[in-house]
Amino acid sequence: MAILELVPESNPVLRTPTTPVTDFGPAFQKIVDDMFETMYAVNGAGLAATQVGLGIRVAVIDVTSDQSQALVIVNPEIIETSGEQKMDMGCLSLPGCWASVKRAGWVKVRAQDRHGEVFEIEGEGVLSEAFQHEIDHLNGILFIDKLSVLKQKMVRQRARKVLKRHERGQK
């Protein structure tokens, strides 16, 4: 396995809808393994292929703190939603940026697993958030795109301050 490099926000792959996965062979299996290793290495709760520069429709998710619910969603679609929630979320592609976006509180997702088997899965709370965040990525959307222009500016300014403080080695 290998840790993959996260692409910067300026990389156009992050803004381009992905193409469906049709080949579930060894090369794809390695990508999935590498995506898990990358996500866990940076303490992420989810990672979409676009974030490591790959324009294919796959994301890995694990919202637990002990790596006990590893999920792979290939060619996922949200087929049902209900309720509403606003949860503070960050994104590995937008270091230091945190904001809440209004999303469905519960979703049902239809996807394929890493071997191509179709399955359905439901999620609420953090898991619902993760499904919607990662599927947005696969559609070329970053969570910051969902904020007003003014809010985007505020979030980016705050992020810059946080990152500067980190560079200076303070907490």
Ligand SMILES: [Zn+2]
């Ligand atoms: Zn993200």
